[in-house]
Structures are given as C-alpha cells and as structure tokens.
Amino acid sequence: MSASLSYDTLVAERHQYLQPLIAAENPIIGYIYPHAPLELFFAHQLIPTLLWAEPKVPGAYEASLQTFCCSYSRNLFSQRAKNHLPTLTAIVFPGGTCDSLQNLGDIWQARFPEDTVLRLTYPVARDETALTYFTEEIQNFSKYIEVSLGHKFSMKKYNEAVALLAEFRAATQFITAARIIQPECLPYTEHTKLIRQFLTAPGPQALQLIEQTVIQVQSALRNEQLIPSVEALRYGILQNNLADLSIPLSKQGPRIMVVGGMIDPEGIAVLFENAKTSADIESAEIVLDLLSFTYRTVFTSSPSLQGNPFHELAQSILSAPAEPTQEGLPNRLQFLQHVFDQFAIDGLIICEQSFCDPDQFEVPDMLKLAGKKKMLTVRLPLDPEFSDQARIEGRLQSFLETLSARR
Amino acid sequence: MSPETSPAPSKEKAYRKLYTSKLLRETMTLHILSTKTASQEGRLVWVTSGFPVEIPVAFNTVAAYPEQYGAIVGSEKCGPLLCGFAEELGFSQELCSYARSSIGSVQQPEQSPLTGLPKPQALLACNNICGTVLPWYEAVSEMTGAPVYLVDTPPLEGEQPSHHLAYVKSNLNGLIEFMSQNFNHEYDEKQLIQVAKLSNDAVSLWTKALEACKNKPSPLNCADRFLSMAPIVALRGTQQAINFYQAFFAEVEERVKQGIGAIREERVRLLWDNIPPWFTIYNFFNTLAKQGVVFPADSYTHAWSAAIPRGEIIESIAKVYSNVYLNKGLSAKIDKMCSLIKDYDLDGFVLFSVRSCKRYSIGQMVTKEEITRRTGVPGVIIEGDMVDSQQYNEAQAKTRMEALIEMIV
Ligand code: SF4
Ligand code: SF4
Numbered sequence: 001m002s003a004s005l006s007y008d009t010l011v012a013e014r015h016q017y018l019q020p021l022i023a024a025e026n027p028i029i030g031y032i033y034p035h036a037p038l039e040l041f042f043a044h045q046l047i048p049t050l051l052w053a054e055p056k057v058p059g060a061y062e063a064s065l066q067t068f069c070c071s072y073s074r075n076l077f078s079q080r081a082k083n084h085l086p087t088l089t090a091i092v093f094p095g096g097t098c099d100s101l102q103n104l105g106d107i108w109q110a111r112f113p114e115d116t117v118l119r120l121t122y123p124v125a126r127d128e129t130a131l132t133y134f135t136e137e138i139q140n141f142s143k144y145i146e147v148s149l150g151h152k153f154s155m156k157k158y159n160e161a162v163a164l165l166a167e168f169r170a171a172t173q174f175i176t177a178a179r180i181i182q183p184e185c186l187p188y189t190e191h192t193k194l195i196r197q198f199l200t201a202p203g204p205q206a207l208q209l210i211e212q213t214v215i216q217v218q219s220a221l222r223n224e225q226l227i228p229s230v231e232a233l234r235y236g237i238l239q240n241n242l243a244d245l246s247i248p249l250s251k252q253g254p255r256i257m258v259v260g261g262m263i264d265p266e267g268i269a270v271l272f273e274n275a276k277t278s279a280d281i282e283s284a285e286i287v288l289d290l291l292s293f294t295y296r297t298v299f300t301s302s303p304s305l306q307g308n309p310f311h312e313l314a315q316s317i318l319s320a321p322a323e324p325t326q327e328g329l330p331n332r333l334q335f336l337q338h339v340f341d342q343f344a345i346d347g348l349i350i351c352e353q354s355f356c357d358p359d360q361f362e363v364p365d366m367l368k369l370a371g372k373k374k375m376l377t378v379r380l381p382l383d384p385e386f387s388d389q390a391r392i393e394g395r396l397q398s399f400l401e402t403l404s405a406r407r
Numbered sequence: 408m409s410p411e412t413s414p415a416p417s418k419e420k421a422y423r424k425l426y427t428s429k430l431l432r433e434t435m436t437l438h439i440l441s442t443k444t445a446s447q448e449g450r451l452v453w454v455t456s457g458f459p460v461e462i463p464v465a466f467n468t469v470a471a472y473p474e475q476y477g478a479i480v481g482s483e484k485c486g487p488l489l490c491g492f493a494e495e496l497g498f499s500q501e502l503c504s505y506a507r508s509s510i511g512s513v514q515q516p517e518q519s520p521l522t523g524l525p526k527p528q529a530l531l532a533c534n535n536i537c538g539t540v541l542p543w544y545e546a547v548s549e550m551t552g553a554p555v556y557l558v559d560t561p562p563l564e565g566e567q568p569s570h571h572l573a574y575v576k577s578n579l580n581g582l583i584e585f586m587s588q589n590f591n592h593e594y595d596e597k598q599l600i601q602v603a604k605l606s607n608d609a610v611s612l613w614t615k616a617l618e619a620c621k622n623k624p625s626p627l628n629c630a631d632r633f634l635s636m637a638p639i640v641a642l643r644g645t646q647q648a649i650n651f652y653q654a655f656f657a658e659v660e661e662r663v664k665q666g667i668g669a670i671r672e673e674r675v676r677l678l679w680d681n682i683p684p685w686f687t688i689y690n691f692f693n694t695l696a697k698q699g700v701v702f703p704a705d706s707y708t709h710a711w712s713a714a715i716p717r718g719e720i721i722e723s724i725a726k727v728y729s730n731v732y733l734n735k736g737l738s739a740k741i742d743k744m745c746s747l748i749k750d751y752d753l754d755g756f757v758l759f760s761v762r763s764c765k766r767y768s769i770g771q772m773v774t775k776e777e778i779t780r781r782t783g784v785p786g787v788i789i790e791g792d793m794v795d796s797q798q799y800n801e802a803q804a805k806t807r808m809e810a811l812i813e814m815i816v
Contacts, residue, residue, distance in 0.1 A: 099538045
C-alpha cells in the first residue's frame with residue numbers, strides 16, 4: 001500500500017462528511033481551537049464544524065503571514081485564500097491560547113473582511129476566578145452571536161446538544177479506554193476516523209457510527225470480561241486518578257503512545273501504518289494519543305443540564321485535560337508519569353507542529369521523563385502537509401525496529 | 408542611496424554619544440550587584456518585561472529581567488552559543504531566543520555573560536506580552552526550583568470589559584498572597600501606592616524624553632532609546648530610576664534647546680517597529696546615521712510610557728497592565744504606529760520581523776500595507792532575530808533599507 005495513496009483516499013473521504021449538512025443549507029460555524037463551546041453553537045442553531053488543516057492545499061499565505069507563524073495557521077489561511085473551506089456563517093478564533101492563532105484572527109479579519117469573525121478569549125488559569133471570567137466571556141459571546149448573526153439561544157436546542165455531545169464523549173471515552181487495555185479491539189485508524197467524522201459534522205448520524213463501534217468493541221471485550229476494567233479506567237482518567245488502578249493490559253506488540261497538540265491523528269495513523277509495513281512489525285500498536293483533537297477533546301467533561309448553561313459550559317471547557325495551563329507543568333508531568341507506568345508504554349512518538357510554541361515547549365520535559373523511564377522516543381517535526389513524509393516514515397520505521405529489537 | 412547624494416565627509420562622528428550613558432552604566436551595574444545580593448538574601452524575583460513590577464517591589468524584593476539579560480546576551484554576540492545549550496536540552500530552535508538563551512544560561516552559567524542572572528526565589532510572569540512567558544518560566548522553574556506565578560491578562564479587543572478587569576484584579580490579589588507567603592512579608596497598601604508613585608514619576612520623565620524626539624533634529628536615535636530604557640524596565644518603582652531619568656531628560660532637553668540632534672545631519676526620519684537586533688545594534692543604526700537616517704520613534708520603547716491611573720491601586724494596576732498594546736491586537740498596534748508617524752513627522756517606517764516573537768511580528772505584512780494606506784509613507788520589512796544572529800541576513804537588511812531610503816529621498 002503506498003503511503004500517499006492511502007492518505008489521498010482519506011482526504012477525499014473527509015470532504016464528504018460535511019456534504020449532507022451543506023446540502024441541507026444548515027448554517028455552519030467553523031472553529032479552530034478544539035475546546036470550543038459546541039453545545040452553545042447548537043443552541044444558537046448553528047452546526048459547528050472543526051476546521052482541520054488540509055494536507056493538499058497549495059500555500060497561499062506568503063503575502064500575509066511569515067513562515068514562523070505555525071504551520072497549522074498557515075495552512076488554514078491558505079485554505080481560506082484558495083476557497084477550500086466550506087461556506088461558513090461565521091468562524092470562531094480563540095483568544096489567549098497561542099500567539100499564532102491570536103494574531104491569525106486579526107489578520108483574517110483584515111484580509112477577508114467579508115467573513116464574520118468571532119472571538120472567544122480563554123483564561124490560562126484553571127481556578128474559580130478563571131471560571132467566573134470564562135462564564136461571563138461565554139455569556140457575552142452568546143449575546144454577540146444573537147446580535148451579529150441573529151440566531152437566538154434556544155434552551156431546547158441546548159439541551160439536545162448537551163445530550164448529543166455527552167453521548168459522543170462517553171462513547172469515545174469508552175473506545176479510548178478499551179484501546180488502552182486491548183488496542184487490537186479497534187484499529188487506531190478507525191478510532192481516529194470516527195472522531196474526525198463527528199467533529200467535522202457532529203450529529204446523530206456520526207454518533208450512530210461511533211455507537212455501533214462501541215457495541216462491536218463491547219462484544220469483543222465481553223468474552224474476556226474486560227468491560228468493567230475499561231469502565232474503571234475510563235472513570236480513572238476522568239478523575240485524573242490513575243495511580244491506584246490495576247489494569248489488565250494486553251501485552252501484545254510494542255505499546256506506543258503519541259503526544260503533541262493540534263496534530264492530525266488520522267495523519268499520524270497513516271504514517272504509523274506505513275512505517276509498520278516497512279518495518280514488517282505488525283504487532284506494534286498506538287495504544288493512546290494525547291493529541292488535542294482526540295484525547296484532550298473526548299476526555300473533556302460534559303456540561304450538566306442542571307446549572308446555568310454558561311457556567312456549565314465554562315466548567316466543561318476548562319476541564320479539558322493535558323492542555324498547558326497555569327497549574328500546568330508539574331500536574332501534566334505527574335499525569336504523564338502515571339500514564340507511562342500504568343499503561344506499560346514502550347515507546348513514545350513526540351509530535352511537534354512546526355513553529356508551535358505550546359508543542360515545542362513540552363518536548364524537553366517529555367524527553368526527560370521518558371529518559372528516566374528508559375523509554376524509547378522519536379521526535380517528529382511535522383506540518384499539516386506532511387511535506388517530509390518519506391523522511392518521517394523512515395524515522396518511524398527505525399523507531400519501530402529498535403523498539404521491536406528491544407522487546 | 409547613491410554616493411552622489413551622500414553627505415560630505417566631516418570629522419565629527421555621524422552620531423552623538425549621550426554623556427548620561429556613563430550614569431546609565433553605573434546605574435545598571437549597581438542594579439546587577441543588587442540582584443546578586445538580593446539572591447543571596449532570598450529576595451530576588453525574575454519578572455517579564457510587562458509585569459506589574461510595582462507589586463514585588465512593594466514587597467521589598469528585587470527584580471531581574473531575563474529579557475534584558477537576553478539583550479546583553481545578544482549584544483555580547485553569544486546568542487547562538489547560549490541558545491545552543493537550550494537546544495541540547497530539547498528546546499526547539501524555533502522557540503523565542505530570549506527564552507532559549509535564558510534557559511541556556513541557567514544550564515551553563517559559567518559560559519554566560521555575567522555568569523547568568525542570579526538564582527531567583529520566584530518567577531513572575533505576565534502574559535500581556537505573549538504566551539511564551541509561561542512555558543519559559545515553567546522550564547526555568549523546573550531547573551531552579553523557584554515557583555512560578557502567572558498574572559493572566561487575556562488579550563483584549565477594544566475596551567476592557569468589567570469581567571476581564573475583575574479577573575485581572577483577582578490575579579493581582581493572588582500575586583499579593585503569593586508574595587506574602589513566599590517572602591514572609593505583610594502586604595502594605597501604602598507602600599504599594601508609594602512604589603506606584605515612584606514608577607509614575609520615572610515613566611513621566613521617560614515619556615517626556617521620548618516625546619522630545621518630535622523635535623527636529625531628534626535628540627535621540629533608536630539605539631539611544633533602546634539602551635536608555637534599561638532602568639524603566641528594570642528599576643521602575645525605585646528612586647534610582649527617577650535619578651537616572653532626571654539626568655537623562657535634562658540632557659535630552661539640553662540637546663533640544665541647542666538644536667543638537669542625535670545624529671550629525673538628519674535627512675530622513677523613520678519609525679522602528681519591534682525589538683532591535685541586539686548583536687548589531689550600533690552597526691545597524693550608526694551605519695544609517697552616516698546616511699542621515701534617524702529613528703525619532705519606535706513602537707517598542709513607547710510600551711513603557713503608560714502611567715498607573717489614579718484610583719484604587721489594584722484596579723489601577725490591573726487596568727494599565729491589561730491595556731498594553733501588545734495585548735490589544737493588531738489594530739491597536741497599527742493605530743499606535745500611525746499616530747507615531749504623524750506626531751513625530753516621520754518619512755517612513757521599518758518593521759523588523761523578529762522570528763522569535765510571534766506575538767509582536769505576525770501581522771507585519773498587513774501592518775505595512777495598512778500604515779502606508781493610512782499615512783501615505785513607505786515602509787519596509789527586514790527579517791531576523793534579536794538574539795540569534797544566525798537568523799539575520801545583514802546583506803538583505805542593507806538592500807531593503809537602501810530601497811526604502813531611495814523611495815524617500
Ligand atoms: S498548532 Fe500550535 S501554534 Fe498553531 S494554532 Fe495550534 S496550538 Fe497554536
Ligand atoms: S516571544 Fe516576544 S514578547 Fe515573548 S518573550 Fe519572546 S521576544 Fe518577548
């Protein structure tokens with residue numbers, strides 16, 4: 001199987017996800033930072049779509065962005081300049097998450113004045129004062145959507161969205177936990193595809209696909225009586241309490257973990273599968289990734305239907321795990337330490353988006369921690385175009401070969 | 408610029424040295440000594456350049472500025488060496504070179520200028536300048552064991568809303584608690600008010616000196632301001648800063664009175680945007696001075712010209728430090744630069760695209776077009792870095808500057 005061929009197929013498929021919603025003329029709101037208030041968008045009768053980087057877009061940023069703007073931002077800008085983005089009612093930029101996106105929002109407004117650009121600004125801290133700030137920020141944002149787009153907040157739609165997203169999270173959390181225990185139960189490529197489909201076109205259809213997969217995974221695990229362990233693990237992750245868990249892990253093949261931020265998990269899956277084929281090591285599995293669009297999104301807790309929606313949404317978003325925050329580094333390192341120990345990780349793939357400060361600042365500590373555990377690591381500088389695909393696959397291949405030889 | 412249009416050679420240097428530069432050196436040397444003593448006494452804090460330093464000063468701690476240290480590293484031309492030490496630890500070459508050189512100097516103090524900054528007892532960051540400061544200080548915290556406190560000032564668009572102000576205030580109150588606990592010192596509001604007054608007095612003198620550059624000829628050039636800003640950054644809130652700026656402003660006033668410019672013959676007046684390339688600061692500005700090019704204003708040193716307004720002290724500090732223009736997006740920066748061009752009667756502008764600094768630099772292409780559209784003056788972008796000289800192409804910078812000057816004269 002040729003690497004570029006399979007990736008091309010993947011890309012072509014992705015374009016289909018949103019088609020039914022576009023055809024039905026649903027108003028679509030695009031967002032970039034994964035921790036956006038999706039339930040709020042639904043409440044305003046807007047369908048949120050996550051704007052992913054697009055590997056095949058020709059560069060069209062040079063007259064507006066320097067090359068040291070992160071490659072993800074450059075890619076999004078090029079998509080817009082080349083009209084590769086779907087027609088959007090509005091696009092939401094985050095404030096306060098990273099400098100590249102912060103500035104990109106301003107540049108977007110200047111270059112594409114016909115676009116409706118909205119901004120939601122996040123606090124860095126994760127305490128009560130941050131929660132209060134962010135609650136008001138979301139409330140003001142909601143008012144702004146009403147005024148600027150004329151879409152009123154509907155409690156009924158909000159409740160429906162909370163249920164939809166909660167089901168999505170529960171189902172994908174289950175699959176993630178199941179794969180940590182027994183990665184053979186679902187290929188990583190499938191796992192990442194399901195999440196991508198949902199985040200691109202969230203709705204009952206995409207959810208149904210995930211829930212069908214959950215049933216399949218459950219029946220595979222039921223024979224081995226692993227379902228209670230999966231649930232315990234899922235709960236442990238949600239509670240950030242991994243230390244006391246006793247997890248019956250599948251000991252097949254090298255167990256690999258992926259870390260990084262806004263990295264395309266499906267892209268990683270393709271690179272990994274190709275490297276596996278080249279190295280002829282079929283048993284190696286990515287058992288978990290801590291990437292923004294997968295782990296950090298699905299293990300965000302859902303808002304409760306009881307309280308004030310804005311407060312609940314703020315609380316939900318600020319619960320996104322593993323994001324760099326004020327209380328950040330020591331907690332994140334401790335979490336990683338537990339993950340390494342408890343999940344019997346043999347090797348670590350560290351992804352760095354080109355010119356992404358949040359990714360790149362994390363790397364030395366990951367390396368240090370992995371070094372302490374004598375864990376094999378490979379560092380992959382990436383851009384969304386995978387412009388260096390052959391070299392990256394080559395590195396992954398040698399990583400897998402070394403790992404396999406070690407075992 | 409063609410040789411025919413060059414000014415006639417003269418014995419007098421093309422640029423004039425400030426006599427207060429001696430006092431500046433003495434003031435900063437004393438400050439460096441005081442940071443060493445403070446570190447030994449357990450009361451040294453490292454702070455970011457946009458940090459509300461009045462609060463730690465009111466707790467009798469002494470502040471050292473890693474960004475200022477980065478400027479020293481750059482000027483001493485050891486940026487690549489120190490950044491290399493950080494890269495050996497795994498920090499990407501794409502990260503801010505102030506952060507990399509600072510981390511490198513903590514790792515290898517013996518090989519660093521002044522043997523690095525003295526060991527801190529706390530690391531105080533405010534993200535009103537960029538998002539880099541927090542992970543940078545977290546990395547230093549890992550290496551030194553000093554705790555980090557972040558004053559979180561989410562970026563603003565337009566006016567500061569009340570919930571934003573309340574949030575920043577609560578962060579400042581948290582800082583007070585952090586300082587009380589870590590330095591075993593009671594908070595004294597009167598002391599803070601007194602420090603804020605000293606800070607405002609220094610800011611006022613500094614601002615007057617900056618504004619004096621509206622005169623023709625301009626009494627200060629870019630390098631003069633970049634060097635003389637050291638006390639307003641590092642000693643804000645102390646009497647030493649006031650002492651220095653009194654002398655400095657007196658010299659500036661004197662120059663204005665006597666019609667003495669920073670350079671021998673002023674022909675072209677330009678605006679500078681961003682941090683300068685420290686490793687070639689004299690060479691860059693003095694070479695241009697020889698061609699009659701002066702920079703009466705820049706967007707960077709003007710960032711320290713906001714005084715703490717009257718009113719409840721914590722709220723006033725929250726307001727002033729939330730509203731620094733780097734925290735207010737592109738349009739605020741463009742507005743500021745357009746008004747500098749108008750107020751200082753400038754003929755053009757130079758945007759230094761600093762690879763290290765995404766917050767300051769991304770957007771300069773839009774900025775360039777917009778400023779020219781609004782003011783009618785031409786501008787140029789030159790690329791490089793403030794510390795990492797490997798990222799700077801001198802020949803390219805020279806060609807672009809020549810093209811700009813040709814457009815003007
Ligand atoms: S890839 Fe990194 S720098 Fe780029 S938008 Fe995402 S978090 Fe920001
Ligand atoms: S990124 Fe820019 S503002 Fe931030 S520390 Fe570096 S040079 Fe300063």
